Amino acid sequence: MGLTKQLELFLFDAAREQPAPTPAPAARPIPAVAISCPPSLPAGARWREVQAPEQKIGYVLQRSRRKSIGLTINDDGLQVRAPSWITLSQIDAAVIEKSAWVLEKLRMSQARQQQLETAEAQWHHGGRIPYMGKRIVLNLDSTRRAAAFTGKRFAPQDNDPLYLALPHDAERSRIRDSTHAWLQQQAQAWFGERLQHFLGISKLRMRRWRLSSAATRWGSCSSDGNIMLNWRLIHFQPDIIDYVIAHEIAHLRELNHSKNFWREVERILPGFERARDALKQHNPGSLPLI
Template sequence: MKCASSTPNAMPLENRQLSLFEPEAAAPPAPPSPASPRSTAPTGTPLAVSPPPSLPPRARWREVQTEHQPIGFVLRRSRRKSIGLVVNDDGLQVTAPNWVTLAQIDAAVQEKARWILEKLRWRHERQQQLAMVDTHWKDGTHVPYFGQRIELALGHPGSAHSFTGQRFAPKEGDRLLLALPRDADHQRVRDSVHAWLQAVATEWFQQRLDHFLAANDLAIKRWRLSSASTRWGSCNSDGNIMLNWRLIHFDHDVIDYVIVHEIAHLREMNHSKDFWREVGRILPGFESARDALRRHDPASLPLI
């Protein structure tokens, strides 16, 4: 989820980012016209306002009062030319040019308060759903992995987890042997499985990125795993790519599609006909993988 908000003297955004299945920028609702009634606050009880456990380097926590309720956010300064508002898994993140005053930043947040609160409420509801999923992290649970269902087996001694099948080509019924006691807390099981899946994702995504980049004479600045609950991948105009680690639940075709989707943005920073033509040139027959992925939400996985 992303919104770019400009102060009166701000220039257009200099670093664009495109995410899978989303327009170039997730625009907030348009302000009401003079003849329209005043907008009402988003429904539901007020959201809690509290800083995260830790802040990124050179960031600060700030709170501003709006017509609906107080809104807290992590503020960073940068060389960008406009104020950027992003609601992600960590809450509201505001990035502002060094020359913009705190009053102008507060005004931007107040102007977009309704949109921000709608996104924060959606985030909160999604986190509640994920908390319900946590209760299933136990011995015998099945987790989707490269399009197959593998079983979690607790109680195996050793210093590391092991997999009974082929690491990148599992078969139905393969088991992930966890070096955890059978009665391990669900959060400990979840964190251990997530760490293992993320390690596999890092290896496999790197291999596929290298393959497609070399085959198309392209290069990126860097890439990293993402745990976003709203997008499967993204690419910005600086050549930075993010890939959601939860793609590891899907088969190889779907993973390849997301990687190619982001690589295609290196030549077409849009979702025009030329962009889709580029995707089809790199990965013929991508449509079935795209359609399969559209039926899923990143925050709904793993499917247990």
């Protein structure tokens, strides 16, 4: 039976003879993941539950023409696709086998949904958003004709105001969309400048570039020299943006992650490791929190 995934020592001291060691406090159990059947299911799908070692796991099962069992996580929870010739017991066994992975991804998905719900509180007059590593403040002003940032465009400071041409009682969706449009304009301009800067250093040539809204990657470079950069990078400080751009430019020469590739990144952006390590704390699936 094939199985595919989609998405992605405790050390004790020696016991002392005298006095008797104080028993360590019991480890706090990991809270169970809340799993429930979605209010509606796709046509032909069914809801199943299976008892895994950690807890009971429910999932939406759909039969398909694929040749193996596929497990994916979305906002409705675990989705399983399997060919018609695989039995229910085999499907349940596959879910149990991957239960640790499933529960980890479900926790991450639910945490992201909670973050997004919390972030909705930012879409109002006085709300704060991350821009180039700083927290700028949204100011709604219906007398303005267009968005305006009064701080230094590419060297912002905390609490710099971003004025949006909206009334104070504008719907949150309008505030969000206006802010995203402004952020994408800044990303287009700043990323373009930095691309030209690093292309000059590298002596390499790209075919073209554009912004992306990819859910799983910060940037990409194709074999024909096209570069894509996630616009949400504009939330980060400039050194992280520079790292992603240098990373993708290095792929123009080395379309892999070999030692030669990392030497190329170092040549383009010496000391890139700190920014790379900082970026590892985030993933596109967790951004924007706005």
